[in-house]
Structure formats: structure tokens, C-alpha cells
Amino acid sequence: MSTTTRRRSSAALLATTLAVGVGVALAAPAATAAPAHVDNPFVGATWYVNESWAASVEGAASRAGGELGEKMMAVADEPTFVWMDRISAIAGNADGPGLRAHLDAALEQQQGSTPIVFGLVIYDLPGRDCYALASNGELPATAAGLARYKSEYIDPIAEMLAEPQYEGIRFTAVIEPDSLPNMVTNMSDQKCATAAPFYRDGITYALDELHAIPNVYTYVDAAHSGWLGWDSNLGPAVQEFASVARGTRAGFASIDGFVTNTANSTPLEEPFLPDPTLNVGGNPVRSSSYYEWNSYFDEADFTAAFKQRLVAAGFPSTVGMIVDTSRNGWGGEDRPTAVSTSTNLNTYVNESRVDRRTHRGAWCNPLGAGIGERPTASPAAHPHLDAYVWVKPPGESDGSSTEIPNDEGKGFDRMCDPTYSASKLGGAMTGATPDAPVSGKWFEAQFRTLVANAYPPIGGGTTPPPVDTQAPTTPGRPTVSAITATGATLTWAASSDNVAVTGYTVRDASGAAIATATGTTVALTGLTPSTAYSVTVVARDAAGNVSSASPAATFTTSAGQGGDTQAPSAPGTPSASVVTATSATISWPAATDNVGVTGYTVQTSTGTPLATSTTTSATLTGLTADTSYTVRVVARDAAGNVSVPSASVTFRTAGGGTDPGGACEAALTVPNAWPGGYQANVTITASEAITGWSTTLTLPSGSAINNLWSGVNVGTTGSVTVTNAAWNGTLGAGASTSFGFVGVGTPPAAGSLDCTAG
Structure with missing residues (x-):
């Protein structure tokens, strides 16, 4: 990657900001010819270095001194994104220079006619970050708040970016972190339900105004693998993104790509856990307590699968993907150096994973995190990515450890409190770094650990640990x-x-x-x-x-019949029923085709065929007892066209043991309900020691489960059987556990349910 040599000091940048603030006219550099809108804006360009952030890094390096200070200086010229986190940030405020000062600095950094990439974060939606407190914003989730968002925030930003002197800058705009993902998973929260229409309207407006500028590239935030990686989240997320895109003036073209891991610390790679379906102790790795049946452990695999889903939903095959690698390195002395040899599933995972967080949902200032891959265009290891980027400038806080009064609308979130045991994390401690300031403020103590724990290690000081340079052996002929x-x-x-x-x-x-x-x-x-x-x-x-x-x-490829080249639509989400120790029946909603669907294939999650059918169900035989299976379905037509796969369903075959019966009880409650949806919880209580449990609940007609946690469900409508997750099946006499789910339609009746121990 080629970065930019900074040409003036941060003091000069501040002076420019002050001059603009008092109305002193600045001579505009000569405009360059407007470049074409390219597929990957990061290729063939230098990148803007935020001199305000660089000055903070240089100050920290001076105070640290020695080897740590040298490493800090080695990253001072790395490009980071500029956050417009409130209206006053456009003109400039106490936190730093305004947008125009940054743009003029980018023109000074530009090298001749070579384009320069300028990373910008659009982040001021009404009711911003509805499911958190540390990053709440200034605008309320009301019609008045939306009007201000459009006229006082998006409009002035778009007008400035469209000025002719900035035509040589490629603006890569990250659009509203955390917003649309909250529409997928957190609609049970009243604040998110209230904010939903304003999120969608605001993002549509932002995309319309920014896409109209030829040198602006929009990357919509898509959370991370630890948030949307479950099939029950990923499928609805893709549909949400597609729905928003269709509502814009330019349709799918209004979105150049998606960004994952914004301000998060999910690893780019889990080198010792490459296969989520690998069985350890009789269970797949993905069923461990840490991964909770999520199939995606890192951002590399998640973004590859996510892109395939997007293309299947109508996005062009050129849709871009970028990953924020500013804080997902996880190096240092605690980084594993080899895969675990344990036969205990949770021990195997915990000894093998480089992600050292207490829980994948622990997002605030995580202890032990390190700087990740440096900003890079078209990384060779992951050709589906446009770039590694630093959206979150390393060293800026995620939120305060204690309540700190401020005028930015940012509240105190206990997820940032290192003394807090969070129910969202299954009772785990947050693992947050103590003594943190409010979000966006410089947090030098955390920056020191980010540099020390960087992976790949940062140059400077003593020679870093050896880097793996040995390539894998050549695969066999396909x-x-x-x-x-x-x-x-x-x-x-x-x-x-x-x-x-x-x-x-x-x-x-x-x-x-x-x-x-x-x-x-x-x-x-x-x-x-x-x-x-x-x-x-x-x-x-x-x-x-x-x-x-x-x-x-x-x-x-075959010729097809009658010139038919249109593949069937993806089948609906399958469900499993009549599960025995060696068999299961898989059923699914039918696919459609322009001519006619002629059959279906049930596959494993990696595409291995298990059964074929000419109807919308198939019986799988020859399965292994007490084993988890994840399957999907593809449709085919007479011409041989094959659909994209359906969403997956996971089920577990019976163990073949005796049913002790009467050893557990289940009780359902509905703590939250709203028009069109609800949240339900089920508590399982053991009357004697048990090593597993299952319960069946009956949903009313029209009701369906959207997202279920702490259990494994067979089906989403009608009669739904839920069994324990890998980590909550063993209960002592008198002990209890629970699972919950969010559904649409009429909630089920509260009361007792059947419970079977096993």
C-alpha cells in the first residue's frame, strides 16, 4: 500500500481550521480532471493521513520512549478514517478540525495527478446506536430529528464533497455503523423499534445524495461475524440491505460495498480454527460455548460468505468488501502458537482461538487487543476484499468506564465498565480496559496495549518474532x-x-x-x-x-434445454423433523423457476450432497447418533440450472439412550411484546441431575421464530423442538438455565411446557 507523505504540521492544520472559522478565504488548489468511478477506489491511489490523529500518536510516542515509542512512530503515518459524529464536526469543534480543513490537507498530501483516498465516516442518524449507550447521538428518533439529519448534516457534507477542487479525491464513505444490523437483531428493544423508520429513511437519503457525486464510494456498515454470522441473522441482514438499496434512486448501484468489523476487534483470521464443522469430543467446533453455533469465527470467512449472499440477492458481483483491521490483531505473549491437543471441546477452542475476549459480544475497549493488518489495497490473501482499512483510529475510546457528563449525547454503557458481569455476555465480565474516557476521545493507555499487542508485529525496536513465510503445499487436481x-x-x-x-x-x-x-x-x-x-x-x-x-x-457446462439459462430461486429455510439416532426428515418451502423446478438436493454446509428429492422434503439416512448436522437445500430445473443454496438448518441426532423422563420442567414467559412481534424466554429447571434437555413449544398460526439463542431449534413455525446448546445441557438437581427467542406474529401462551431430559 502507498500512503502519503505529510506536508505540514498539525499546528498548520489547526491554523487552517481557525482561518476558515473566521471567514478568511483560502486559495483553492487547481482542480484536477474528474476520474472515472472505478471498481476498487483503493487501488492505484495514495491514502489520506489524518494529521490530528498522527499528532496524538507522536505525543504518545514521545511520552513512551524506547522500543514502544519507536513502534508508535512506525504507525503514525498510517491512514485512518475521519469521523463526522455530530453536526458541529463538519465545521470543526473542540475534538478537532472540520471537514474542509481535512479536505484541504488531503489536497496538499496528494502526489501530482495520482488519486488520494479519503476515508470518511457518516455517523449521526436520529436515535443513533439504539442498542447501546456509549455512542448515542445528538438527534432524536423523530421527524424533526430526521429533518435536521438531512438538512444540517447530510446536505452540507454532500455539498462540500461535490465542490470541483476536490474531484481528485476518492471519498470512501462508511455509512452509519451499527444501524441496519440493529434492524435485524434488536427490534425487540423499544428504542430500536422506534428508530427503525428513521434509520432506513436517513440511510436512503444519505446514499442518494452521496452516490450522486462521482468520486464518492459508499460502504454500508454490516456489523461483524460475531453479530450476524448465524444463518438466522445473515439471511435477514442481506434482505434488509437489499431492501434499502432498492429504495434508493440508483438501486443496487447506490452501494459500492460493505464494511465489517467497524470499531470492533473480531480477528481477520482464526489460524488454528479453520473448520467450524470439525468434530472435537463428538461435537462441531461451532457448538462450543464461545462460538454458540455461529459458523463464522473470523472476518475473512464471514465477508466471503456474506458477499456470495449479497450477489444472490441482486447486488452486482463487483460489490466491494472492506474490513476494519485497526484493532483485531490479538498478538502479544498470550497469542496461541499452535492448535490445542485437548479432546474437550471448550478447552480445545479456548486454547486455539487468537480472539482473547471474554465473549464475542464484548465490544468496548477490550483488554489484550492489538493493532491488526496495516491498511492495504487488494490484499493478496483475500482476493474478495477491496482493502484492509483503519476505520476506527487506534487509541480512540469506545466509551467511558464510568459515567462522564458531556454535551454530545453519549451515555454510560455498563459494557464499558470492567467491573460489570453482563447478562448479554452470558454472565461473563466485560473485559473492558479501565479508566476510559467517553467514546471518540484519545485513550492513551489503550493505545499503548494496542501497539504492544499488534499482529503482525510493528517494526521498530528489537527484531519482531519470526513471521510465517512458508506457503501451504499444492492442492490436488480438482x-x-x-x-x-x-x-x-x-x-x-x-x-x-x-x-x-x-x-x-x-x-x-x-x-x-x-x-x-x-x-x-x-x-x-x-x-x-x-x-x-x-x-x-x-x-x-x-x-x-x-x-x-x-x-x-x-x-x-451442459447446454440446457430450450435456451433456458435462468436458475431457480433459492428454496426457503429448511426445517428438520422426525429426528432419530440415524435419520431425519428435512422439509423446505418450494423454490420457483421461470420454466419449472424439477428437483432438489440436500447438501452439507460445504456442498456435499446427502439426498435428492422431487418434492419439498427428503429423509436423510445413515446418520451418526448424537451428532450435529448442518444442511441446506438447492433447487434445479430441467435445463440443469442450479439455485443458490437456501439458509441452513442445524439439528442433532438422538443419542439412542433411555429417557429418564420427569427429570426437568420448562416454563415459558413473554416479557416483551409489540405490534407484530414479541420476545419470549423459557426456563429449564432440573429436578435431578441431567446431561441434556429438550422441550417442544407450539406457536400460534402466523407466528414464527426470527432469532433464538442459548438453544438449538428444529423448525421456526408450528411445533418447534428446542434442545440444549453445547454449554447448558448439564444441570445439577435444582439448577436451571434458559433460552430465549424473538418472534413475529402473535406470541405463544405463557405457562408450562413439556420437558425431556437426556
Whole structure:
């Protein structure tokens, strides 16, 4: 990556801010020719360095001295995004210079006619951050607040960015962190329900105004894998984003891409946990207490899967993805150096994961976090990404450890209190760094630990630990099967690595990536009928080393029938029923097709076929007792076109043991309800020691579960069976646990439910 040499001091930047504030006219640099709107704005450009942030880093380096100070100075010239977190930030306030001062500084940093990337965060929605307190904003979730957002916030920003002297700047605008993800998972919260229409209207307006400027690139915030990684969240999130895009004047074109991990610390890679379906002690890694059945442990795999879902929902295949790597390095002496050898699932995960947080939902100033990958365009290890970026400037606080009065609307959130045991975290402590200021303020104590725990290590001082430079071995030649007019399945022999293989990329004859996988099989979709393909596979590891390409496999897609090249729609979310020790029945809502659906295939989560059917159900046989399975469904038509996969369903086969019966009780309550939805909790109490439990609840007609936690559900409507999660099945006599869910429609009746121990 090429960054920019700073040409003036922070004092000069402040002087410019003051001059603009008192109306002194500044000579505008000569305008450059307006560049074309490119696919990836980070390529072929230098990046803007925020001199105010750099000055804070340089001051901290001076105070630290020694090796730590040298490492701080080594990152002082890294590009960070500029946050417009309230209306006064546009003109400039006590926290720093205004937007115009930054833009003029970017013009001074620009090198000749080479474009310069300027990272900007749009962050002032009415009712901002409805599910947190530390980053609440100034505008209320009302019609008046929305009017001010449009006229006093978005309009002046858009007008400034559109001025001709700034045509040579590529503005990469992150749009409203945490907003739309809250619309997916937190609508049970009254503040989020109230804010919802203002979020959608405000973001639509922002996209309309910013997309109209040719050199602005919009990246909508998409949370992170620890928030949206469950299928029950990821599918609805994609639909939410698609709905907002369709409501803009330019449709899908109004969104250039999505950003994940904004101001968060989810690792880019979990090098020792590459396969969420790997069984340890009879259970998949994803069922551990830490991952709670989430299939995505890191941002690399999450963004790859997320992009595929977006394209299937109508976004162009060029939709970009960027990851905030400013604080997700997790280096230092506590970073694991090898995979665990334990046969206990939770011990295996805890000894192997580089993410050292107490819980994946612990978001505020996490202790032990480190600076991650430096800002980089088109990272080779992850070709589906536009860039690694630093949206959150390292060293700026997430929120105060105690209540601090302020005039910015920022409240005190106990998630930032290191002494707090949070119910949101399953009772775990927050793991927050103590003595933190309010969000956005410089937090030097945290910056010191971020630098010390950086991964990859920061240069400066003594020689850093050895870096893995050994690439994985070459994968085997792919075997091609299930060839249709628009798809094919590839399988290959695995690579090996001195540390661990983290994934594979399938490339076409030109070398372009056409699919990624964490295992050794992948289903290709969206191919062209009657077309010859030559594909290879490369393996990658956590350090970004890439293997040599496998020998090529060649195949030709079928011609289809009658010129039909349109694939069926994705089948609806499947459900599992009649689950025994060795079998299960999978059912799903039908797919549609322009000609006609001729059949379905039930697959594993990696694309391995398990059963086929010409109806909307199939019985899986030959399963292993007491084992978790995650399956999905694809549809096909007579021409051989294959749909994108449905959402997944997870179920567990019976253990084959005897049912002690009467050893547990279940009681359902409905603590919250609102028009069109509700939240329900179920408490399980053991009358004697048990090692597992299940309960069945009956939902009223039209009611459906949207999101369930602390349990595993079979079905989402009608009769729904819920079994324990991997971590809450064992209860002593008199002990209790609970699970909960958010649903749509009429809530179920409160009262006792059947409970079976096992």
C-alpha cells in the first residue's frame, strides 16, 4: 500500500481550521480532471493521513520512549478514517478540525495527478446506536430529528464533497455503523423499534445524495461475524440491505460495498480454527460455548460468505468488501502458537482461538487487543476484499468506564465498565480496559496495549518474532461432478501447512477468483451454459501465504434445454423433523423457476450432497447418533440450472439412550411484546441431575421464530423442538438455565411446557 507523505504540521492544520472559522478565504488548489468511478477506489491511489490523529500518536510516542515509542512512530503515518459524529464536526469543534480543513490537507498530501483516498465516516442518524449507550447521538428518533439529519448534516457534507477542487479525491464513505444490523437483531428493544423508520429513511437519503457525486464510494456498515454470522441473522441482514438499496434512486448501484468489523476487534483470521464443522469430543467446533453455533469465527470467512449472499440477492458481483483491521490483531505473549491437543471441546477452542475476549459480544475497549493488518489495497490473501482499512483510529475510546457528563449525547454503557458481569455476555465480565474516557476521545493507555499487542508485529525496536513465510503445499487436481448448465461441484485433495491451512480459492483460466471454501469441496454457481471452463485451486494460510495452483481441471457446462439459462430461486429455510439416532426428515418451502423446478438436493454446509428429492422434503439416512448436522437445500430445473443454496438448518441426532423422563420442567414467559412481534424466554429447571434437555413449544398460526439463542431449534413455525446448546445441557438437581427467542406474529401462551431430559 502507498500512503502519503505529510506536508505540514498539525499546528498548520489547526491554523487552517481557525482561518476558515473566521471567514478568511483560502486559495483553492487547481482542480484536477474528474476520474472515472472505478471498481476498487483503493487501488492505484495514495491514502489520506489524518494529521490530528498522527499528532496524538507522536505525543504518545514521545511520552513512551524506547522500543514502544519507536513502534508508535512506525504507525503514525498510517491512514485512518475521519469521523463526522455530530453536526458541529463538519465545521470543526473542540475534538478537532472540520471537514474542509481535512479536505484541504488531503489536497496538499496528494502526489501530482495520482488519486488520494479519503476515508470518511457518516455517523449521526436520529436515535443513533439504539442498542447501546456509549455512542448515542445528538438527534432524536423523530421527524424533526430526521429533518435536521438531512438538512444540517447530510446536505452540507454532500455539498462540500461535490465542490470541483476536490474531484481528485476518492471519498470512501462508511455509512452509519451499527444501524441496519440493529434492524435485524434488536427490534425487540423499544428504542430500536422506534428508530427503525428513521434509520432506513436517513440511510436512503444519505446514499442518494452521496452516490450522486462521482468520486464518492459508499460502504454500508454490516456489523461483524460475531453479530450476524448465524444463518438466522445473515439471511435477514442481506434482505434488509437489499431492501434499502432498492429504495434508493440508483438501486443496487447506490452501494459500492460493505464494511465489517467497524470499531470492533473480531480477528481477520482464526489460524488454528479453520473448520467450524470439525468434530472435537463428538461435537462441531461451532457448538462450543464461545462460538454458540455461529459458523463464522473470523472476518475473512464471514465477508466471503456474506458477499456470495449479497450477489444472490441482486447486488452486482463487483460489490466491494472492506474490513476494519485497526484493532483485531490479538498478538502479544498470550497469542496461541499452535492448535490445542485437548479432546474437550471448550478447552480445545479456548486454547486455539487468537480472539482473547471474554465473549464475542464484548465490544468496548477490550483488554489484550492489538493493532491488526496495516491498511492495504487488494490484499493478496483475500482476493474478495477491496482493502484492509483503519476505520476506527487506534487509541480512540469506545466509551467511558464510568459515567462522564458531556454535551454530545453519549451515555454510560455498563459494557464499558470492567467491573460489570453482563447478562448479554452470558454472565461473563466485560473485559473492558479501565479508566476510559467517553467514546471518540484519545485513550492513551489503550493505545499503548494496542501497539504492544499488534499482529503482525510493528517494526521498530528489537527484531519482531519470526513471521510465517512458508506457503501451504499444492492442492490436488480438482474432481468435477454434478455438472449442469450453470453449475458444477469441485472436490480436491487437501493441502498441508507448517501452521494451518485456513482456506482455498478456486480460480478460472484468467486467474480470477470465482469461489472460496474452508473445506475441500465447493459448489460453483452462476456459470454459463455450453461453456468450457478450466479451473485451479490454491490454498492459503493465516499469514497470507498462498500455495502454487493445483493442476487444472477442465469441464464444459451442459447446454440446457430450450435456451433456458435462468436458475431457480433459492428454496426457503429448511426445517428438520422426525429426528432419530440415524435419520431425519428435512422439509423446505418450494423454490420457483421461470420454466419449472424439477428437483432438489440436500447438501452439507460445504456442498456435499446427502439426498435428492422431487418434492419439498427428503429423509436423510445413515446418520451418526448424537451428532450435529448442518444442511441446506438447492433447487434445479430441467435445463440443469442450479439455485443458490437456501439458509441452513442445524439439528442433532438422538443419542439412542433411555429417557429418564420427569427429570426437568420448562416454563415459558413473554416479557416483551409489540405490534407484530414479541420476545419470549423459557426456563429449564432440573429436578435431578441431567446431561441434556429438550422441550417442544407450539406457536400460534402466523407466528414464527426470527432469532433464538442459548438453544438449538428444529423448525421456526408450528411445533418447534428446542434442545440444549453445547454449554447448558448439564444441570445439577435444582439448577436451571434458559433460552430465549424473538418472534413475529402473535406470541405463544405463557405457562408450562413439556420437558425431556437426556
